[in-house]
Amino acid sequence: MSRKTIDFGEHLDRYIDLAVKQGGYKTEAEYLRYLVRKDEERNRAFLITKADIQEGLESGTSPKIRTSEEIVTFAKKRALRKTDVKPHG
Secondary structure, eight states: OOOOOOOOHHHHHHHHHHHHHHHTOSSHHHHHHHHHHHHHHHHHHHHHHHHHHHHHHHHOOOSSOOOHHHHHHHHHHHHHHHHTOOOOO
């Protein structure tokens, strides 16, 4: 595993210490790895959404007129299939 040296500054250093204590993390490194993983997940979801939008733009208009609720429901189902995320509830 590689090592990184990062200077966060006083304010962020205090925030990280507090987040570790209140968040139940064992170390600062554990907390920072968690943040990087969450950022990676968010970026992956963004890229999937961006690709879906581009695909939609390139596909032209739909012959079937749908309500906004139908479109949102369809998009959510499609996103769940692409990310293999199970819906809550």
